[in-house]
Amino acid sequence: MNKILHTAKTIVCDGNEAAAWGACLSRPDMVAVYPITPQSSLVEYLAKFIAEGKMSADLMDVEGEHSVLSVLHGACLAGARTYSATSAQGLAYMFEPYFRTPGLRLPMVVSLVTRDAVSPTCVWGGQQDAMTVKEVGWIHMYCETQQEILDTIPIAYKVAEHPDVMLPVNVNHDGNYLSYGVARVELPDQAVVDSFLGEKNVNWHACLDPERPMAVDPLTGGAGGVGPATFVRYRKGQCSGMQTALQVIEDAHADWGKRTGRHWSPLIEEYRMDDAEVALVTIGSMTGAAKDAVDEARLDGHKVGIVKIKTFRPFPIQRIAKALSKVRAIGVVDRAVNFGWNCGPVFQEVLGALYHLPVRIPAMSFIGGLAGADITVEHFTQAIDRTNRLAAGEMATLPVWLNEND
Amino acid sequence: MGAAFDTIAFKASLCDGCGDCMTTCAEVKQGASRIDIVPGATENAFELAICRQCGDPKCAMVCPSGALAKDGGSGVIGWDSDKCVDCLLCTAGCAFGGIAVDPSVARVAKCDQCGGDPACVKSCPTGALEFRKAGSLYREYGDKEDLFVPGLSGCLGCNSELIMRHAMRKIGRNAVLATPPGCIPGMGSVGYNGKTGTKVPVFHPLLTNTASMLAGIRRYYDKIGRKDIVVMALAGDGGTADCGFHAVSGAAERGEKILYICVDNEGYMNTGMQRSGTTPYGSWTSTTPVGEHMKGKTQDAKNLPMIMAAHKCRYVATASTGYMEDLYDKLDRAIEASFEGFAYLHIYSPCPTGWRIPSNKVIDACRMSVETNFVTLWEYTPATGIRFTRSPDNALPITAYVKMIGKYRHLSQEQLDHIQAKVDEQVALLRIMAAESPPPPPAHRPPAPLSAPAGSDSSQPSLRREISRN
Numbered sequence: 012m013n014k015i016l017h018t019a020k021t022i023v024c025d026g027n028e029a030a031a032w033g034a035c036l037s038r039p040d041m042v043a044v045y046p047i048t049p050q051s052s053l054v055e056y057l058a059k060f061i062a063e064g065k066m067s068a069d070l071m072d073v074e075g076e077h078s079v080l081s082v083l084h085g086a087c088l089a090g091a092r093t094y095s096a097t098s099a100q101g102l103a104y105m106f107e108p109y110f111r112t113p114g115l116r117l118p119m120v121v122s123l124v125t126r127d128a129v130s131p132t133c134v135w136g137g138q139q140d141a142m143t144v145k146e147v148g149w150i151h152m153y154c155e156t157q158q159e160i161l162d163t164i165p166i167a168y169k170v171a172e173h174p175d176v177m178l179p180v181n182v183n184h185d186g187n188y189l190s191y192g193v194a195r196v197e198l199p200d201q202a203v204v205d206s207f208l209g210e211k212n213v214n215w216h217a218c219l220d221p222e223r224p225m226a227v228d229p230l231t232g233g234a235g236g237v238g239p240a241t242f243v244r245y246r247k248g249q250c251s252g253m254q255t256a257l258q259v260i261e262d263a264h265a266d267w268g269k270r271t272g273r274h275w276s277p278l279i280e281e282y283r284m285d286d287a288e289v290a291l292v293t294i295g296s297m298t299g300a301a302k303d304a305v306d307e308a309r310l311d312g313h314k315v316g317i318v319k320i321k322t323f324r325p326f327p328i329q330r331i332a333k334a335l336s337k338v339r340a341i342g343v344v345d346r347a348v349n350f351g352w353n354c355g356p357v358f359q360e361v362l363g364a365l366y367h368l369p370v371r372i373p374a375m376s377f378i379g380g381l382a383g384a385d386i387t388v389e390h391f392t393q394a395i396d397r398t399n400r401l402a403a404g405e406m407a408t409l410p411v412w413l414n415e416n417d
Numbered sequence: 418m419g420a421a422f423d424t425i426a427f428k429a430s431l432c433d434g435c436g437d438c439m440t441t442c443a444e445v446k447q448g449a450s451r452i453d454i455v456p457g458a459t460e461n462a463f464e465l466a467i468c469r470q471c472g473d474p475k476c477a478m479v480c481p482s483g484a485l486a487k488d489g490g491s492g493v494i495g496w497d498s499d500k501c502v503d504c505l506l507c508t509a510g511c512a513f514g515g516i517a518v519d520p521s522v523a524r525v526a527k528c529d530q531c532g533g534d535p536a537c538v539k540s541c542p543t544g545a546l547e548f549r550k551a552g553s554l555y556r557e558y559g560d561k562e563d564l565f566v567p568g569l570s571g572c573l574g575c576n577s578e579l580i581m582r583h584a585m586r587k588i589g590r591n592a593v594l595a596t597p598p599g600c601i602p603g604m605g606s607v608g609y610n611g612k613t614g615t616k617v618p619v620f621h622p623l624l625t626n627t628a629s630m631l632a633g634i635r636r637y638y639d640k641i642g643r644k645d646i647v648v649m650a651l652a653g654d655g656g657t658a659d660c661g662f663h664a665v666s667g668a669a670e671r672g673e674k675i676l677y678i679c680v681d682n683e684g685y686m687n688t689g690m691q692r693s694g695t696t697p698y699g700s701w702t703s704t705t706p707v708g709e710h711m712k713g714k715t716q717d718a719k720n721l722p723m724i725m726a727a728h729k730c731r732y733v734a735t736a737s738t739g740y741m742e743d744l745y746d747k748l749d750r751a752i753e754a755s756f757e758g759f760a761y762l763h764i765y766s767p768c769p770t771g772w773r774i775p776s777n778k779v780i781d782a783c784r785m786s787v788e789t790n791f792v793t794l795w796e797y798t799p800a801t802g803i804r805f806t807r808s809p810d811n812a813l814p815i816t817a818y819v820k821m822i823g824k825y826r827h828l829s830q831e832q833l834d835h836i837q838a839k840v841d842e843q844v845a846l847l848r849i850m851a852a853e854s855p856p857p858p859p860a861h862r863p864p865a866p867l868s869a870p871a872g873s874d875s876s877q878p879s880l881r882r883e884i885s886r887n
Contacts, residue, residue: 040637040640041633041636041637041640043633069636069637069640071632071633071636071671072671073629073632073667073671074663074664074666074667074670075663075667077625077626077629077663077664078626078629078632078663078664078667081622081623081626081629081630081633081664082629082630082632082633082636083633084626084630084633085629085630085631085632085633085634085635085637086633086634086636086637087633088620088630088634089593089633089634089637089638090637090641091633091637091640107623107625107626108623108626111623218618219593219618219620219634220593220618221590221591221592221593221617221618221646223618224590224613224615224616224617224618224619225613225618226607226608226612226613226614226615226618226619226620227618227619227620227621228607228620228621229607229608229609229610229611229612229613229614229621230602230607230608230609230610230621231609231610231611232610233609233610236610237610238609238610241610241611
């Protein structure tokens with residue numbers, strides 16, 4: 012039995028408010044914001060919390076997302092715990108400092124309220140924004156529910172600020188379905204979060220402080236000498252921080268579960284995979300409908316399971332390969348497009364993980380939920396059916412667009 | 418540090434021979450004038466005879482009674498009337514006409530710089546006479562700690578290094594310094610491969626986010642009570658006026674407590690002299706080249722300091738390394754203002770490499786840019802508005818400046834006329850803004866409170882209701 016410990020209050024709220032509560036409970040010193048659909052209500056909640064004295068953070072309403080992340084870079088190098096949230100075009104505009112954040116090893120937490128990016132012009136949910144920046148070096152965690160959003164934000168700080176990680180974390184939740192969808196959410200007690208996070212120390216490695224003068228990020232590289240080797244040392248450090256994060260993410264989730272009674276799967280969640288012959292791979296809020304579809308398929312005698320990805324960066328290669336090693340066919344459902352491979356981005360990642368196995372398992376890419384479209388139980392049933400046929404020897408086609416004929 | 422002294426400087430090209438300086442001196446000294454304006458080699462040209470306060474004073478060397486001696490503090494050659502035996506040998510010893518007989522008392526008389534505030538300079542209507550206090554500055558700051566590594570690799574003759582070293586000597590170690598990509602970090606201020614180039618915390622922001630990063634630093638230090646740190650940028654014009662302008666404008670609008678120094682060399686000189694938004698009309702740059710179909714830049718420069726004044730910053734000023742006293746005064750005011758709000762200092766700094774100026778002519782070019790009004794020296798505060806710190810009156814024609822600069826070598830008469838017209842236009846606008854002194858503040862009356870309309874619910878609608886309505 013999961014006994015809920017130390018819950019201060021139960022509220023009903025949407026995913027954006029849950030994220031704001033997660034941030035509030037993590038006690039950042041500095042919050043910078045710029046509104047963008049579907050993130051806007053999240054930053055309004057932050058502003059409200061600060062105005063009401065629930066949060067003691069300084070609120071910086073700046074002139075655009077480029078500066079949102081830039082002021083937080085400065086604040087973090089001065090020693091602040093920082094938080095922000097953005098989406099789609101905001102993320103695109105933020106990209107220049109975003110690109111720099113992991114290299115500076117700044118342990119920031121930024122929520123991405125995922126959305127399809129212009130063009131075609133669209134302001135609704137999809138994961139094209141977050142998937143497009145997957146190679147930058149941020150840790151990416153995707154949430155399935157409002158409660159998971161709230162809980163993952165303190166967990167994200169714990170991971171980011173771990174001295175062997177020191178990397179920024181995006182806590183992602185689906186625009187529309189999670190951002191505006193309302194659910195029951197337990198607010199943990201502040202003291203629980205405080206003792207979980209402990210003392211912050213975000214700039215022990217690089218700081219801008221007259222009491223510890225140093226050059227932050229001097230020019231590195233060049234044609235020869237120590238330059239390129241120094242650069243490699245920094246880059247390798249980022250990679251090793253990412254790999255270390257896999258264990259730290261597991262530990263942090265376990266610690267959080269012990270303190271709050273809520274145990275979230277840290278890297279991947281396996282749903283009815285024990286005897287599964289066919290698997291779906293999902294990510295984010297779509298997983299709820301996928302679980303329903305799997306339950307129905309099971310009633311019809313189909314041995315189907317789900318591997319849900321929570322931590323997408325670093326990609327849990329071994330876990331995913333192991334979880335999928337026994338099935339005869341795999342259907343990966345994406346909420347974004349990989350233009351270069353004509354498939355979904357998660358699909359391509361899964362293929363890479365499968366190469367670690369001695370066997371070749373056929374797999375197919377399904378793309379749905381673009382531009383705010385719902386991925387329904389029927390869509391998943393369709394995906395399960397197609398994956399079953401794949402298991403039976405039918406050739407794979409690339410990709411299946413689930414909402415094409417809605 | 419060695420000795421350096423203030424001096425009265427004479428710009429012959431600005432002198433119209435009015436004689437006001439001599440009249441004033443005679444009045445103040447109650448006798449013959451110790452400054453003499455004499456006809457020069459050509460018509461309407463004048464030369465100056467005045468004591469040079471020589472470092473190796475021949476007057477003192479020939480004096481048999483020890484009545485003349487150089488003062489170690491002020492550098493002035495003092496004359497002791499008690500010791501003087503009126504032999505007049507000194508008048509023969511001086512080659513500059515700097516010491517002469519005052520017929521009214523039949524004794525020698527010479528300039529004593531009025532104790533550091535010479536009356537002749539103040540009376541000069543054309544700006545031909547100036548009292549240069551660089552010597553005092555040198556004495557005051559020469560012993561202060563230099564905060565950069567020796568041997569920054571700036572181009573020969575570049576004034577950026579001068580600006581950097583002077584500014585940081587004044588500001589000291591309790592500072593955080595941003596040097597966005599450009600010549601300033603390019604010459605090694607942030608350092609290479611893990612080694613720093615300065616003794617204060619220093620960093621490369623992105624070219625585009627200098628003011629924002631600084632704002633975040635300042636806000637956090639303010640939040641934790643460390644309010645005495647100078648949070649500052651030494652930035653170039655490109656990152657300030659062009660791609661980083663959003664950050665500068667946003668920080669200024671929010672009143673972030675930052676000292677933002679823009680060193681304007683009129684282009685992206687570090688990357689090979691490409692044009693920027695502050696590159697003046699007609700300039701050759703590597704992206705506005707001169708050929709059959711193109712004759713340099715075809716647009717006028719944007720006037721960034723005026724734009725910043727329009728942001729109602731706590732302090733805005735322009736400065737030139739040709740006028741260090743003025744620059745130093747403004748630096749003081751800008752530092753002070755940066756603890757209260759956004760302080761913006763725009764320093765015009767020629768690029769000898771990119772502008773094609775001999776390295777030994779850079780300061781001359783700075784001074785000429787001001788004397789022709791190509792650069793105007795002014796400052797702004799919300800309380801005082803714009804105020805000239807050097808009069809734009811009696812400016813020389815723009816040609817005097819342009820001909821010193823190789824990047825204008827190709828200019829046609831038409832282009833020159835355009836530049837002159839734009840300079841005149843700019844100065845006219847500044848004059849309008851400067852002449853209109855602000856009205857006295859109104860008798861303070863607190864604004865009426867915003868009362869809620871009768872009968873309405875005064876509580877704010879809840880956010881949740883707002884959202885669900887959407």
